Amino acid sequence: MSLVAEAFVTQLAAAEPWPENAALYQQLKEEQILLSDNASSLAVQAFLQMCNLPVRVICRANAEYMSPSGKVPFIHVGNQVVSELGPIVQFVKAKGHSLSDGLDEVQKAEMKAYMELVNNMLLTAELYLQWCDDVTVEEITHPRYGSPYPWPLNRILSYQKQWEVRRKMKAIGWAGKTLEQVLEDVDQCCHALSQRLGTQPYFFNKHPTELDALVFGHLFTILTTQLITDELSEKVKNYSNLTAFCRRIEQQYFEGHDKDSSAIAARSSKRPLLR
Amino acid sequence: MGGWGHIPPRCRDSRRRGDRCLPPSRGERRAVPTERPGRRRRRLRSLRGGGRAGMRCSVVLSPTNIALVPASRRRGLRRWDRPGADPTPRPPGGRRGTEPRAPGGTHRPPGSAGTPRDRARRTYARFTGAPLKVHRVTSPWRSPSGHLPALRTRDEGIISKPQQIITHLRKQKYNADYDLSATQSADTLAFVSLLEEKLLPVLIHTFWVDAKNYVEHTRKWYAETIPFPLNFFLPNAMHKRHLERLQLIWGDDYMEDEEKLEKELYREARECLTLLSQRLGSQKFFFGDSPASLDALVFSRLAPLLKAKLPNGKLQQHLKSLQNLCNYCTSILSLYFPWDGGDPLTGVPRAAGTDGSEAEEDPHKRRKQLLSVLVGLVAMLGYAFLSGIVSIQRGSVGPAGRQPITLEEEEEEEEE
Numbered sequence: 001m002s003l004v005a006e007a008f009v010t011q012l013a014a015a016e017p018w019p020e021n022a023a024l025y026q027q028l029k030e031e032q033i034l035l036s037d038n039a040s041s042l043a044v045q046a047f048l049q050m051c052n053l054p055v056r057v058i059c060r061a062n063a064e065y066m067s068p069s070g071k072v073p074f075i076h077v078g079n080q081v082v083s084e085l086g087p088i089v090q091f092v093k094a095k096g097h098s099l100s101d102g103l104d105e106v107q108k109a110e111m112k113a114y115m116e117l118v119n120n121m122l123l124t125a126e127l128y129l130q131w132c133d134d135v136t137v138e139e140i141t142h143p144r145y146g147s148p149y150p151w152p153l154n155r156i157l158s159y160q161k162q163w164e165v166r167r168k169m170k171a172i173g174w175a176g177k178t179l180e181q182v183l184e185d186v187d188q189c190c191h192a193l194s195q196r197l198g199t200q201p202y203f204f205n206k207h208p209t210e211l212d213a214l215v216f217g218h219l220f221t222i223l224t225t226q227l228i229t230d231e232l233s234e235k236v237k238n239y240s241n242l243t244a245f246c247r248r249i250e251q252q253y254f255e256g257h258d259k260d261s262s263a264i265a266a267r268s269s270k271r272p273l274l275r
Numbered sequence: 276m277g278g279w280g281h282i283p284p285r286c287r288d289s290r291r292r293g294d295r296c297l298p299p300s301r302g303e304r305r306a307v308p309t310e311r312p313g314r315r316r317r318r319l320r321s322l323r324g325g326g327r328a329g330m331r332c333s334v335v336l337s338p339t340n341i342a343l344v345p346a347s348r349r350r351g352l353r354r355w356d357r358p359g360a361d362p363t364p365r366p367p368g369g370r371r372g373t374e375p376r377a378p379g380g381t382h383r384p385p386g387s388a389g390t391p392r393d394r395a396r397r398t399y400a401r402f403t404g405a406p407l408k409v410h411r412v413t414s415p416w417r418s419p420s421g422h423l424p425a426l427r428t429r430d431e432g433i434i435s436k437p438q439q440i441i442t443h444l445r446k447q448k449y450n451a452d453y454d455l456s457a458t459q460s461a462d463t464l465a466f467v468s469l470l471e472e473k474l475l476p477v478l479i480h481t482f483w484v485d486a487k488n489y490v491e492h493t494r495k496w497y498a499e500t501i502p503f504p505l506n507f508f509l510p511n512a513m514h515k516r517h518l519e520r521l522q523l524i525w526g527d528d529y530m531e532d533e534e535k536l537e538k539e540l541y542r543e544a545r546e547c548l549t550l551l552s553q554r555l556g557s558q559k560f561f562f563g564d565s566p567a568s569l570d571a572l573v574f575s576r577l578a579p580l581l582k583a584k585l586p587n588g589k590l591q592q593h594l595k596s597l598q599n600l601c602n603y604c605t606s607i608l609s610l611y612f613p614w615d616g617g618d619p620l621t622g623v624p625r626a627a628g629t630d631g632s633e634a635e636e637d638p639h640k641r642r643k644q645l646l647s648v649l650v651g652l653v654a655m656l657g658y659a660f661l662s663g664i665v666s667i668q669r670g671s672v673g674p675a676g677r678q679p680i681t682l683e684e685e686e687e688e689e690e691e
Contacts, residue, residue, distance in 0.1 A: 105553040106553055106554055106556070108550070108553075109550035109551070109553045109554045110462065110465065110554070112469060112546075112550055113462070113465035113466045113468065113469040113550070113554075114465045116465065116468040116469040116472045116473065117464055117465040117468040117469070119468075119472065120468040120471060120472055121468065167523055168523050168524070170523075171519070171520045171523035171524055172524065188464065189464070191461070192460070192461035192464040192465065193461070195457040195458055195460065195461040196458060196461045196462070196465075198458075
């Protein structure tokens with residue numbers, strides 16, 4: 001989109017209030033969605049809840065292809081479609097809702113940096129685990145990813161996606177890592193997040209920000225997803241303030257919305273989200 | 276064998292102090308009879324370089340780093356320096372290392388000055404005062420592991436991966452992050468991620484993929500200092516590799532959508548720079564008064580961007596508008612890389628201002644000229660022999676050569 005068109009759209013976005021029928025699209029919850037996509041989707045849902053903006057969650061098998069950038073989740077608001085947390089935050093800000101207005105410049109810098117840390121380490125580790133670890137790929141990812149489609153399309157699509165993800169891993173230098181090293185990185189990331197959170201309720205003390213939503217999305221998904229082994233969730237469980245943080249946000253923002261959100265059921269027990 | 280052991284004490288001490296070193300007097304020179312004259316000349320030239328250059332620190336640096344070093348200082352940093360002949364190197368500024376000897380040698384790759392990662396490592400080593408011997412090589416084939424950079428250690432062999440090198444330094448108790456609190460360490464990790472995600476791809480694009488910059492600046496820069504025959508294909512290979520990497524990260528057709536590229540990606544990079552500037556504020560380093568690994572990384576990313584003369588420098592302009600980041604870079608340059616100070620990248624290879632630099636260039640140029648003349652001669656002679664124009668026969672001197680002349684005479688006679 002050119003600069004002028006973008007400005008025009010932003011103005012349009014600002015002009016209209018948030019509609020009642022805003023929808024968030026993701027893949028099928030029970031059969032298809034994978035760890036990383038679920039984490040991203042949950043992060044967006046948490047963010048919108050924190051802004052008090054109502055949104056319906058709609059599950060479609062071809063959500064990935066509907067999305068303008070190829071990534072889930074995406075929201076359909078009025079006549080605009082925005083995907084991924086970053087652009088969604090900006091879009092919501094254009095509508096006049098923002099969680100990070102009360103932060104000063106240094107805090108904003110830190111918030112952005114920590115969001116990049118989560119994207120860089122946690123999300124990449126999730127992608128690695130589900131697409132580069134052979135056991136997980138064979139037993140979980142391939143069956144789930146292609147489940148809505150008939151054979152041989154399901155196999156073709158999942159191999160295509162796997163090839164794409166592995167190329168990307170190679171480009172960023174993660175292809176040579178072993179699973180232990182990846183788990184080590186996850187541990188380092190959780191350690192950093194735990195240090196930053198300390199004993200505060202949220203990362204920037206009193207009010208949640210998009211960083212809290214993002215961290216919640218990823219950590220909650222990791223904690224409540226059953227994989228081949230428990231190593232990933234064990235790494236997160238080592239940090240009690242992070243688990244307490246997840247519990248707190250779930251209680252505050254997701255308790256009343258059992259149907260729509262995916263943060264249902266017992267907090268610490270495993271849900272067979274990915275089998 | 277002649278070598279540093281024979282240097283009179285006066286010279287060694289002044290070298291340690293970093294002063295310009297006078298060449299030994301005539302009498303002293305003659306006291307070293309075993310040296311070949313050529314070698315002595317070279318050694319004297321390197322002594323004249325004085326200070327750090329005479330120290331013959333042997334970290335393997337890139338040819339571009341050689342370009343960074345002002346010509347007057349480049350003596351002594353020659354490819355054929357024998358690493359074993361080094362006296363105890365003085366640890367650079369910052370905290371002094373406790374070990375008197377280097378734990379190993381570091382080989383840096385050609386083009387590593389353009390590679391921020393290697394600069395980051397070198398900067399980190401300087402901050403911690405780790406005594407390193409830096410070997411400058413101009414081709415990856417000369418590195419012990421085949422890849423550059425490479426750290427050769429006494430205990431653990433050869434380490435090539437960037438993060439492993441820093442981990443190794445930390446294990447040897449050269450840790451720049453020792454004084455950081457837990458929150459600050461967490462912040463370091465976060466800002467490192469920010470840099471890697473937002474700034475580094477755009478930097479790679481600016482230096483290596485952006486057509487104007489690549490052709491007019493980067494490729495020339497590397498091709499000038501990498502030796503024949505690598506200078507023909509190594510820059511192009513690096514260009515392709517970087518382009519491929521960016522295409523994987525940003526999508527295959529990112530090059531085509533110029534506006535999206537300019538708007539989104541450069542905007543994010545500019546935002547990243549602004550965030551760094553806000554975080555730095557008016558402090559000297561990111562975490563107080565002494566540098567940490569984050570400072571090494573930020574410096575290594577920003578310094579080339581600041582100093583290089585890029586034809587297409589949008590990001591550079593934005594960086595220059597952030598005054599505190601510029602001051603930050605220049606202060607680190609002057610504190611920890613004093614011989615690089617000022618404006619090292621203003622076409623130094625071309626600026627043969629001093630006589631010393633010309634004398635410095637001469638052996639290279641002479642050698643190349645000589646080589647090319649020799650090759651030409653050998654080729655001509657070989658062809659002459661093979662095709663029978665010239666043949667050596669005992670007794671008759673150049674009979675074939677005489678024949679054309681006699682033929683001509685006959686022709687003339689006939690014409691007449």
